[in-house]
Amino acid sequence: MRANREPRTLTPRRSQAVLATSCPGGCDGGKARLEPAPHRGPGHRCGPHLDRRQHPPGWAWQWLSSHPATLRQPRELGDCRARPMGHPCCPHPEPRARRYKCGLPQPCPEEHLAFRMVSGAANVIGPKICLEDKMLMSSVKDNVGRGLNIALVNGVSGELIEARAFDMWAGDVNDLLKFIRPLHEGTLVFVASYDDPATKMNEETRKLFSDLGSKNVKDLAFRDSWVFVGAKGVQNKSPFEQHVRNSKHNNKYEGWPEALEMEGCIPRRTTAS
Secondary structure (H helix, E strand, O other): OOOOOOOOOOOEOOOOOOOOOOOOOOOEOOEOOOOOOOOEOOOOOOOEEOOHHHOOOOOOOOOOOOOOOEOEOOHHHOOHHHOOOOOOOOOOOOOOOOOOHHHOOOOOOOOEEEEEEEOOEOOOEOOEEEEOOEEEEOOOOOOOOOEEEEEEEOOOOOOEEEEEEEOOOOOOHHHHHHHHOOOOOOOEEEEEEEOOOOOOOOHHHHHHHHHOOOOOHHHOOOOOEEEEEEEOOOOOOOOOEEEEOOOOOOOOEOOEOOOOEEEEEEEOOOOOO
């Protein structure tokens, strides 16, 4: 008889990157983190923020908001706030910060949509996509899966149009093409990877995502981590995109890079075509 297999677990690996941090020994107990660390924002002692100047506005409807996208490890995977009181990373208790829609540290301006999304962690923890305090996709809702998890949203009302997961390892890429080819002008597209987002991708798929505003899809590869917000009809590249390559030398887990978290505010469209 075939022996029962041991259940697969995530095994963190020590990164070779040397990153600046305000916490003694780093937020992960001495383990280096993969994020670029020089840009930090208020309220995020251990969460680096991207420099707004790296992502100039260029959307047809003034896409870039006052809250630039952030790139950091998900809270449940190592944030200081998840540590017990007295932990070396956070030696002094801090007052609980007020949280706004989707857990953002600040409210979005009027006529903006608040969002937060997290890519999958390896092949164990599923992705999450939250918009205006409503969870569009998550493991709890049982609507995520291996590959690309995509939520289509009306750019005027902010209402969910459809959410689906596409298996990019063993699935049919034509199902994905049929899903994104007929998008209407102004439709928002939220994408979060889980496990493998790229094996089944072809040139047409990459071009369609590029037309939606992605600049990293052309380089997306096996087991990379990717989060992206784009839209049909944008003029330039999206400021809301993060990508981490699968690299055996820098992976956070055996065989997979770290998960990505991104949050921000998206201006509503005034009219839909």
